[in-house]
Amino acid sequence: MSRTVSSWILSSARSSIILQGKGRWYSICIPNRNKTKWKLFFSKTCPYPAGSCSLGRTFSFPKAFRHTSTEEDHFSFQLSPAQINGILRAGELSHRTLALNGRNASSVLRFESNQLASNSPIEDRRSAATCLQTAGMMFGVFDGHAGAACAQAVSERLLHYIAVSLMPRQSLEEIELAVEAMKPVRPILQWHRHPNDVEYQEISSQYFENLRVYWQHLLDLDTEPGFSLEEAMICAFKRLDSDISLEVQAPQENELMRNIALQVAFSGATACVAHVDGVDLHVANTGDCRAVLGVREEDGTWSTLPLTRDHNAYDEFEIRRLKREHPRSEEKTLFVNDRLLGILMPSRAFGDVQLKWSKELQHSILENSCDVEALNIYQYVPPNYHTPPYLTAEPEVTYHKLRSKDKFLVIASDGLWEMLSNEKVVKLVAGHLTELNMQKPPLTFKKPVNLGYMHNLLLQRKSKGLASLDQNIATHLIRHAIGSNEYGEVDPEKLAAMLTLPEDLARMYRDDITVTVVYFNSETIEDYYRNH
Numbered sequence: 001m002s003r004t005v006s007s008w009i010l011s012s013a014r015s016s017i018i019l020q021g022k023g024r025w026y027s028i029c030i031p032n033r034n035k036t037k038w039k040l041f042f043s044k045t046c047p048y049p050a051g052s053c054s055l056g057r058t059f060s061f062p063k064a065f066r067h068t069s070t071e072e073d074h075f076s077f078q079l080s081p082a083q084i085n086g087i088l089r090a091g092e093l094s095h096r097t098l099a100l101n102g103r104n105a106s107s108v109l110r111f112e113s114n115q116l117a118s119n120s121p122i123e124d125r126r127s128a129a130t131c132l133q134t135a136g137m138m139f140g141v142f143d144g145h146a147g148a149a150c151a152q153a154v155s156e157r158l159l160h161y162i163a164v165s166l167m168p169r170q171s172l173e174e175i176e177l178a179v180e181a182m183k184p185v186r187p188i189l190q191w192h193r194h195p196n197d198v199e200y201q202e203i204s205s206q207y208f209e210n211l212r213v214y215w216q217h218l219l220d221l222d223t224e225p226g227f228s229l230e231e232a233m234i235c236a237f238k239r240l241d242s243d244i245s246l247e248v249q250a251p252q253e254n255e256l257m258r259n260i261a262l263q264v265a266f267s268g269a270t271a272c273v274a275h276v277d278g279v280d281l282h283v284a285n286t287g288d289c290r291a292v293l294g295v296r297e298e299d300g301t302w303s304t305l306p307l308t309r310d311h312n313a314y315d316e317f318e319i320r321r322l323k324r325e326h327p328r329s330e331e332k333t334l335f336v337n338d339r340l341l342g343i344l345m346p347s348r349a350f351g352d353v354q355l356k357w358s359k360e361l362q363h364s365i366l367e368n369s370c371d372v373e374a375l376n377i378y379q380y381v382p383p384n385y386h387t388p389p390y391l392t393a394e395p396e397v398t399y400h401k402l403r404s405k406d407k408f409l410v411i412a413s414d415g416l417w418e419m420l421s422n423e424k425v426v427k428l429v430a431g432h433l434t435e436l437n438m439q440k441p442p443l444t445f446k447k448p449v450n451l452g453y454m455h456n457l458l459l460q461r462k463s464k465g466l467a468s469l470d471q472n473i474a475t476h477l478i479r480h481a482i483g484s485n486e487y488g489e490v491d492p493e494k495l496a497a498m499l500t501l502p503e504d505l506a507r508m509y510r511d512d513i514t515v516t517v518v519y520f521n522s523e524t525i526e527d528y529y530r531n532h
Contacts, residue, residue, distance in 0.1 A: 079496040087499050088479055091115040092472045093194040095128065097137075097521075107402060107524045108137050108276050111192075113516040114474035116415075116482070118506045123148045124413050124514040125155035125269075129189040134166045136277030138189075141289050141514050143270045143413040145344075147376050149263035150351035153244065154271055157207055161240050162273065163188045164215050165232035172215050179212060203257045210243045229275060230397045233284040237271070241350050241393035248353070248365060259375055262365075266377045268344070268352035271395070272308060272411050274518065279402040279528050281409070283307045284395035287346035290417050293400065294408045294426040302430045304422045305406075307398045310414075311348040313338040318347045326387050333384035341382040341390060348392055354380065356389035404526045407433075409518040412477075415511035419481035424488075429517060432476050435469060474515035482510055 096110040123144035138159050144151030178185050248265040252258035270287020283291045285308040293305040313335040336342030470476040483495030
């Protein structure tokens with residue numbers, strides 16, 4: 001980005017030139033919001049039964065170099081490389097699965113993740129966990145809109161709902177007996193988090209009680225062996241969305257808990273969750289997050305395999321689905337300006353009760369609430385709102401049997417896909433893998449090995465340029481998403497400008513971006529096929 005373009009960005013903002021935004025809601029639906037309310041609800045402690053929970057994850061965007069307004073007198077797009085890296089790498093998360101007997105028995109080799117905020121605070125969330133009472137690992141990306149509340153709640157709760165749906169009857173009975181006897185509950189999930197991820201305390205006991213009601217419902221079904229994985233994911237998505245709706249309708253004496261329930265229900269979130277167990281990969285998607293598989297063909301070339309569809313006005317299947325569910329008289333008003341009822345970009349989402357409840361129920365709930373404007377909740381009934389619900393959280397589940405040529409899975413919010421195509425993302429990940437492998441000189445040890453010798457080997461690696469490369473692939477993707485020029489190369493000045501965009505301008509140019517890349521263990525996958 002040239003200095004001329006940088007100057008144009010600033011002058012256009014100060015002149016109130018309206019650019020095409022990347023937001024999900026029209027500006028009429030989001031006046032200037034009080035950004036401090038939601039932050040008050042977070043805490044580092046968790047009252048769930050011992051070992052049974054780890055709630056929420058949020059990410060604090062470094063503000064040291066970000067302007068708050070285009071009206072600042074000393075406005076500058078300049079950042080040093082170290083400052084750029086500090087901002088880009090602040091949300092990095094990585095985890096390598098443990099090896100057993102010297103070998104990695106899991107089909108997941110490792111995963112790497114990162115986030116970059118556009119909104120303040122960021123409305124995206126992410127989750128990753130290992131299932132402890134069933135097999136497999138889960139990875140989720142959640143894209144919030146009209147606030148972060150719904151994405152926060154879904155990121156904390158959805159993987160638990162899926163895990164409970166998959167548990168055998170005996171395990172559910174053991175958990176229920178432990179809770180009844182007020183004994184510690186065996187952990188259901190092992191979370192993998194960023195150090196800055198926080199838990200919010202005030203409502204977690206209610207979340208646990210509603211999860212308990214759900215497993216009691218599963219026990220009442222009296223079925224064994226229970227759900228298939230696809231059924232479990234669908235049931236978990238729908239049940240959580242139902243609980244979000246019911247929690248805000250239930251009488252609540254605690255004002256803080258009621259306020260949180262209101263914020264969760266009246267904001268929204270799309271969700272994409274992958275469950276990996278051996279060679280079985282299931283992806284459940286609600287909305288416009290996306291999951292794409294990177295495949296290395298026999299001739300060494302790379303191909304992409306999309307595992308999700310974007311649920312929005314551009315998808316013919318979604319248009320036909322909604323037309324089937326509503327009267328013919330509404331066909332022309334279901335999508336206006338490529339948005340559901342002229343309001344929402346995705347056609348499936350959690351929360352967003354404004355597009356699910358009747359007008360009467362919305363009015364009843366809000367008129368009995370406290371200062372809803374202070375909670376960033378705005379009453380707006382779109383025109384042609386006749387036959388709700390218009391929105392669903394039911395996911396579309398895709399199954400894929402992993403092959404040794406399936407090397408990685410990229411799950412990301414639409415902030416990434418608005419900037420980079422599926423093919424470009426796979427190409428970047430593949431190139432990053434190749435570059436890492438080429439730049440790593442073999443660690444050949446001469447005996448005896450001492451610290452000085454090891455230090456020299458590390459210096460040798462750094463001299464070959466490894467230190468300048470983003471170790472985290474999610475960071476690499478975000479860097480290219482916001483900093484690439486027309487030639488596909490990262491332009492340092494453009495990157496600096498995009499990172500310093502003030503809060504009142506950033507959403508015109510980029511959305512929150514959350515990326516998780518899961519690398520598969522080809523040897524483990526090949527072993528499976530040799531033994532079956």
